[in-house]
Amino acid sequence: MALSFRFLVDQVLHELRKVGGIHASAAVTKDGLLIASDVTSEIDAEAFAAMTATMTGAAETAMSEIKAGSTLRIVVEGKSGKIVSIEAGANAILVVLATPEAPLGLILLKIGEASRKIAKILE
């Protein structure tokens, strides 16, 4: 059973690779445990899961502090890449890594769809 839901999440992550500019993705719990990942061996997936949860958690508490409502997504843009994360159900986060020139609108559209699929699998 555990393997099958991980397999299904893996499939959603593999699909994301087909979106231009996305080169890695992961589904993690809000408290930082790795559910599934599609990342290169250069990235420590478990550490990245903890970092993603920390980044998301810190953003959520900051938004809460300034009474800005719930966090819809987090986008971090760097010179060599960008990170986009979004909630995937009540207890999970979907995060993708993309190239700097990857179109943000398309990424947001595709990860929105993927996050809903993951939320359904994890329900």
Next chain:
Amino acid sequence: MRLTDKLKTAMIKGILEKGFFDIKKLMEFDANRGTIHVYGTRSAIFATHDFAVLHEAVEKLAGNAGPAILRTQGEESGRIDVRKAWRKSLEGFGVEFEPSTVFSMFPVIQSYFGWGKIIFAGIDKETGQGTLLIENCFEADAILEIRKGPKEKPQCHFITGYLKGFFSEVTGKKLNVVEVKCKTTGDERCEFQINLAQ
């Protein structure tokens, strides 16, 4: 494990368990410099409730991700303890560093350091896999002292990370640790499952 090592390990364990040896003798206090060393490792004594305060602080800043930070801290501490303290102290006792030796002594040493009573319930002393129980777990007790009321999920994130780092470093394999029962959720004692990472 060599026969001499087995005997030495059993002796050290027995001496510590029966209280014949005062573990404070392994500590060097220097009041002039204001330092404490345990087995040559610079140490400091903190109240256990500081851990509960740390839990509160990371949750305040990182929200749901608090456990991830505490586990990461614990994992690195566990690895460093193996590299810096355990290897050195076993050398000091003239015992070879082997998983079976370390795992034979781990429960009694950590219990001496106030972590609670550590019980190996079916831990394989070669692979480190199995179930570990802690009665009077310091992290759970600290949380119950500062943050009143039972919790929904296990809370010993530092210890979970520490066991992962410690056991992985000793065996040289990537292990996963999950706290399946916790005193903070109303269980009698904390219970950790240690398995090979997938």
